[in-house]
Amino acid sequence: MTHENLIHRPRRLRRTPQIRRMVRETRLLPEDLALPLFIVPGVAVRKPVVSMPGVAQLSIDQAVLVAKEAQDLGLGGIILFGIPKSKDSTGSDAVDPNGIVQSAIRAIKAELPELWVIADTCLCEYTDHAHCGVLRGQEIDNDATLEILGRAAVSYAEAGVDMVAPSGMMDGMVGAIRAALDNAGHTLVPILSYAVKYASAYYGPFRDAAENTPTFGDRRAYQMDPANRREALREARLDIEQGADWLMVKPGLAYMDILRELRDRFDLPLAVYNVSGEYAMIKAAAANGWIDEQRVVMETLTGFKRAGADLILTYHALDAARWMQDA
Template sequence: MTEGPLEFRRFRRLRRTEGLRRLVRETRLSVEDFIYPLFVVHGRGVRREVASMPGVYQLSVDQLGYEAEELLSLGIGAVLLFGIPARKDELASEAYDPDGIVQRAVRELKRVAPELVVITDVCNCEYTSHGHCGVVQDGQILNDPTLELLARTAVSHAEAGADMVAPSDMMDGRVLAIRHALDRAGFVELPILSYAAKYASAFYGPFREAAESAPAFGDRRSHQMDPGNRREALREIATDIEEGADAIIVKPALAYLDVILAARERFDVPIAAYNVSAEYAMVKAAARNGWIDEQRIVLEILTGIRRAGAHMIITYHAKEAARWLQSGRLTAAAEEVVTR
């Protein structure tokens, strides 16, 4: 029997083999965690790669069946839809047109893959001629007049067959307005996944190319959150939950892991984190230059987001990560990061 106090703790005992590491792993990454964003355009036979986001495409509605088949074969069970309209105007008319691009896409996806969870982004920026998220008057983004347009859009998505709506505009009161409109239209069971903590971030650049949604003037800092504020994010989340949000999104993910963690500790609702376009593009650029091990980096990033407290991850890496997780071809280094 050893006498005296222990000199140090031997943490490495449980790291000695992959079997032991797997047994005591605290955070596990699964294909079921992923939501894959889709950008849908008018036309036929369109599969146009986004220059700043290698591997991400603008797709026409007739291509969605192939996309859904691939996603389901990989075990990815949910998509987040963004639409690029044929025509833009000051009041985002196609956003709530029953025959708009997202409405068409929803109907097609529910026809070809009814088991796929279809979530629709509810915002105006892709649909307005000025590229802003709300009604603009004298250079100002008006909050309250925008709420009616957002509510109409959400109802039109529900009527098309969406499984969930995700308002991303950051107007005050939008969750309450959408909840009331959905309930009046008979969609009391349709959940709202709110972008409750969406920051005015420089990490959205490539997305604006993909969604063709760059603002024609100014920026979005009057409604999206200031990157320095965390306590405000918790107030935003609490308010959205009070107004009827069933789950919430923190966006972006990597620079805001502390916000995800704080939200997880305070709120007992499902939390999604959006691993946004520039986070994806930076990894792709570094990998193409041979500077990083892409597989290991991606799996470590996604595991870190889960570890911070996200239940779901909206990510452009979803397909590749799913293949790596499912194929069993993980490198020894990647196995140190995650086990399916």
């Protein structure tokens, strides 16, 4: 075929910003994003996380201010992680009605009742050994941990949380939490399950932010092997059977295939966690002038949505929402 006979010229629909916007297939909105917040004791605390430029541990009063900014920018919500004043072997602050996250939920909802607040529901930030459950020797006692997770979820619900998000990859955690919530009368509180959470090297900076580096071993005995795909489908199916309302894949960038496969196979809302290491790499490259931070962030977040995510948990959320306003 000579060029005189070309009929199909896809470049016709790429020539100008106007036509590119008109034919754009995937649209990213502020409401697609949720901002993680790390809550610590004290007043007027904004302690920068060195490995995550732009992220800080926040006292409750400061978290309320950041949550207000998130609401004003139209974000889909926030997710809370708590770092208590003291930790013990069973993570008792996680179930304390006056614990750090419970107190933060009440303060934020008092000021911002319409903001969607999610509570990460795990014990790793609360235990003095930083594993995601109570120990029997150097092994996690799965079923004893389930009872505590159920109590924690109920305490978050009673504080006014909108959704709980179990992240410890304990067997049966969704069913145990659903039963605990329902038995306590919180039948309308949904569960966002970290159904597919890999034992990833991308979590490094998060351990600085959440102060939850294990004192021995690692989490590979309960988080998933990064090489496994079929196992991800089994985990998702099990959580659906136990009553999960949302599914999540964590991390994001190295697991786009998993995100897409869950989207194709299941019809529940789907979230993805754009994790700390992914965030830190972009920040480091941008600080060195190697990439255009705004373009790379927006391309990455759009990729998550194109792969099937309904909600993206990301430390870029505030910046991304501002860039969308300015576009």
